[in-house]
Every structure is written in C-alpha cells, then in structure tokens.
Amino acid sequence: MTSLPWSLLCCTVFLLLSEVFGTYHPGVRDPQLIAAQSYAQTRNNGRPPVRTLNPSKTDSQCRSRPLDLVFIIDSSRSVRPGEFEKVKIFLADMVDTLDVGSEATRVAVVNYASTVKIEFFLKDHFNKPDMKKAISRIEPLAAGTMTGLAIKTAVNEAFTEQSGARPRSRKISKVAIIVTDGRPQDQVEEVSATARAAGIEIYAVGVDRADMRSLKLMASIPLDDHVFYVETYGVIEKLTSKFRETLCGLDPCAMGHECEHICVNSNASYYCKCRSGYILNADKKTCSLKPVKVEVVEDPCKCEARLAFQKQTQAAIQRLTAKHILSVHLENMVGHL
Template sequence: MRSFFWSLIYGLLVLLLEVCGTYEVDPPQVHAQSYAQRRNVARPQFPPQRTLNPAATDNQCQSRPLDLVFIIDSSRSVRPMEFEKVKIFLADMVDTLDVGPEATRVAVVNYASTVKIEFLLKDHLDKVTMKQAISRIDPLAAGTMTGLAIKKAMDEAFTEQSGARSRSKGITKVAIIVTDGRPQDQVEEVSAAARASGIEIYAVGVDRADMQSLQLMASQPLDDHVFYVETYGVIEKLTSKFRETLCGLDPCAMGHDCEHICVNNVSNYYCQCREGYVLNVDKKTCSLKKVKAEVIQDPCMCEARLAFQRQAQNALQDLSARLADVTRRVEQMEIAMGHV
C-alpha cells in the first residue's frame, strides 16, 4: 500500500514537471511583487541581460522634428541595474528618432532630491555621441523631487539658449517623465504651467509609481499620455509604443487655432473652412461665402411666351368685360326709347 502511495506521488510530480515544461513562463510578464518582497527574495538567474551599446544604431522611423527632454528618476528606490534599464530605454528611444540639427534634438534631466541637467538640446546632435552621453549618466540616489525637475526642465532645458527651436518654427516640445515613486513635492501646478507653455508631457510609471501623480503631470487625453509598467525589466517594451506615438504625431490633435477644419501637414498644419465658407486673410477664421446674383438666360424664350400669353389673356378678359358693359348700356337705351 505504501509503495502504491509513493508511486502515485511520483507520477503526479512527473506530470507536474511536464505541464510546467509545456507552458514556458516569460519572467518579464510575471505580475510584479511588492517592492519589499522583491528586496527580500533573491532574483532567479536568467540569460545575459542586454547592455547599452552606444555604437549600435537602428533608425526605425522618420519622426517629425521634436525638442524632446527626458526627465528620469534616479532616486534611492531605483537600484543600479534598474537604472541601467532606464538608460537602455533612452538609447532605444534615440535610435527610434530621426536625430539631427534640423530634426529631433534630445536633452536629459536627471533628478532625485536634486536636479541635474545631464546634457542640453544643443549638446549632442547625432545618435552616437548622444548615446555615449547617456551611458555616462549616474544615479543621484536620494529623494524624489519630481516637481522641481519639471520646473528646471521648463525653465532651462526648453529654452532657446539651451537649443530649443523658437515657437515660430512650429517644433513640438515633448517631455517624457520616468519615475517609480511618489513625488515628494507638488507637481500639479508646475505641470500645468509646463503644459500651458506648449510642452506635451508623457508620464511613465514603474512598479510603485503613484498613478494619481502621473495623471496630474500628463497632458490630455490621459489614455495617450500615461503609461505604466510593472518592472524596469519591461520598460524597453514602451519603445514601440512611443515609436507609434512620436512617429505619427498629430499637430492638429496637439492644439490648433483653426475656426473650422485643421489639416495635418508634414511638419505643421493649415486651416480649411467648411462648405459655403471662405478662409479669411488670417488663414485661421472663416466667413460666409457671398453669393453673386446671376442673370439666367432663357434660350427657348419659354418664360417670355408664358408672360405674353398671360398678358393676352388679361387683355381679352378686359375687352370682354368692356363689351358686356357696352351691351348692357345699349339694352338699357333701347328699353328707354321704347317707353317714349
């Protein structure tokens, strides 16, 4: 009986191993544990992780020109290996973009309890030197002053002195914030000011990131500007999402001043009017189209004939009435003469 029991246990174990072998588990897809749990549990050993290679380039789309500033959280909660993942994500994003003096310019703002601009929009105008600069970024360790980082980016990184293009050139300004925690300062007002100045904000939350804070920072619509990943191990997967977004930016969706219809152009937009309206001199507003009165000719003279028939009929009716009146008067005269 005991041998049968152990045989049954052995058979179940074999079956369980076969089932586990059939369904391979992809570690990045496993639901994230809490931060405390991950601190206390040793991580399994996986194949060699990808590292940042500044020399490798892979231009996967031709994006429209941008002034793009990454604002990255390197507080104490972001461990060294996780911060390397963030740097790989930045490098992948650089590969995705069309980088150059007349194309996309990139800056990086690093923050914790202090804020450091790693490089400005004017500093690196090619992919290789930009990725080399990214590889040299070190974490700052303590604190999460996200609001301060946004303000510094707005006041210093997005200025023309730092390499941002003038508003007249119509270059879209984009900030991508990456954080895994709750801001230790206020982000609502400074984020609103940044958006009001023309900066489109994307907020990327990792692990314990506070969703409400992400929503306070991001531009509208939130569904297109707030992203969340469970671990830094899968943050690279956001590259494809941003590729779709940044390679297909919709200038009209970013905000326009057309009264009727906004039409996307290669690097900007122009305005059109609805049917029955014309575009005014300001190329933005529309006015009702003036209708010119036209004289319509009547080649067959049908209308003229109808008019003549009406006139003739009226004249005949008038003559008939007069004749009847004359006849009545003659009859009255004859009656009168007969009585004399």
C-alpha cells in the same frame, strides 16, 4: 503492453515539472494568482536576456516629426543600480527610434532625485553615437524624489532657446517624457500645468510603486495616450514601440508595399496611385492604361452642306414619288374608260 507504463511515466514527469515551474494549473483562473505568477516570472524566471548599452549601434526605420524632446528621469534611492541601467537602455533605444539631428529631433536629459542635474542640453548632441555615449555616462543621484522641481528645471532651463530649443515661430513640438517609480515629495500639479500651458506635451511613465494619481496630474490629455505604467524596469523597454508609434512617422512605403506604380504614405499606412495616363484597378494596387475617348470633329461647313444635300435629295424623291403615283392613278383611270 509496454506503452501504458511509459505513458504514465511521461505524464508523471510532466506534472512534476509543472508543479516545479508553475506552468500547469488546470482550471485555475484566479486573477490574483495569475498576476502574482506573472510578476514573479518577470522578476525571476522570465527575465529577458541581459542587455548593455552599445553607443555605436543604431537602428531606425523612423522618420520622426521634428521634436525638442526632454527626458526627465528619476534616479532616487528606490531605483536600484541595475534598474537605472535599464532606464539608460530605454533612453538609448528611444534615441535609436528617432530621427536625430540639428534640423530633426533634438534630445536633452534631466536627471533628478532630491536635486536636479541636466545631463546634456538640446544643443549638445546632434548625432546618435555621441548622444548614446552621453547617456551611458549618466550616474544616479540617489536620495529623494523631487519630481516637481525636475519639471520646473526642464521648463526654465532645458526648453529654452539658449539651451537649444527652437523658437516658437518654428512650430517645433516640445515633448517631455517623465520616468519615475515613486511618489513625488513636492507638488507637481501646478508646475505641470505651467509646462503644458507653455506648449510642452507631457508623457508620464510609472514603474512599480509609482503613484498613479501623480502621473495623471503631470500628463497631458487625453490621459489614455499620455500615461503609461509597467510593473518593473525590466520590461520598460517594451514602451519603446509604443512611443515609436506616437512620436514617429513610420515610412510604410519604404518598409515594403504592393503598389505597381506609386506608393503614398498616409499616417501609419499607405495607398497606391498610378502614373499619368493610367487608372487604378479595383484591387487598389495595379494600374491599367486609361481608355482614350476619340472625338471626331467634323468641318461644320461640310456638315451643313451634307444636310442641305440630304434635304434636297429627300425633296426630289418625294416629288418623283408623287409624280409616279399620279401617273399610275391616271393610267388606271384611262384603262377603265
């Protein structure tokens, strides 16, 4: 009898808590309400743990193809100080993701608002700790949003050989990643087209109030692969894994495989091979000894001699058989006389 009141009490408490925290809405499927709740939860209750930029910490399983990579970051007035710190953490995470080095990926950062400031060039830092320290020292510029000017400055000053970009003959990919939360106050279409014509691949990341049309005008095609949008700077770090897939050549074999003999990387996956003298089994993982086909090569002279002997023997047997048949036939004739 005591279990029923207790059950009712539990249900009542659960419903009250659900109303307070907005986690229980039976039958509610209103997309706008769900989106509003998700947004509010991200901005308030659902905030991730506070992170700070740690220049000494590096963690990478990525073997990125060599890049000349320039980040173009918006630090206009609309980007609050706390949000700008999120951008810097995103940059640091991206650096951790890449294979940084003089002969690997080189990184530069262009900071912009109404004015443009190149925080460091492609030739300045070739190791992750130094690069992350330089990122941690970046300060917002405030004021307007001159995105077109920032792209033009990146092309004319950051992507030059004097600033550390590799010569075109080296065929090193040139990539720009633009991060902005607003609408450009200048023209971006023409300068972006010029940059793309110069061989620069452009990714456009929009945050919060970013103008989607402008992002599409700036980005390379296909747009689905080069335009990204996040609701807040608080979740921009989630894009790190996306860029990791795009910019990195992950090493699945190094991360663990099931091949008995040899693991071969293939894009984002791998396949197995066997050492010489073995064949791959049906499971495509294990190997077995290759069957040895034994070929007996006989002396052709010996074969001819054996064949000649066989022919002579057959002929002799045929002659003897014929004589025997004739003898029997004659005996039978004599017996009837």
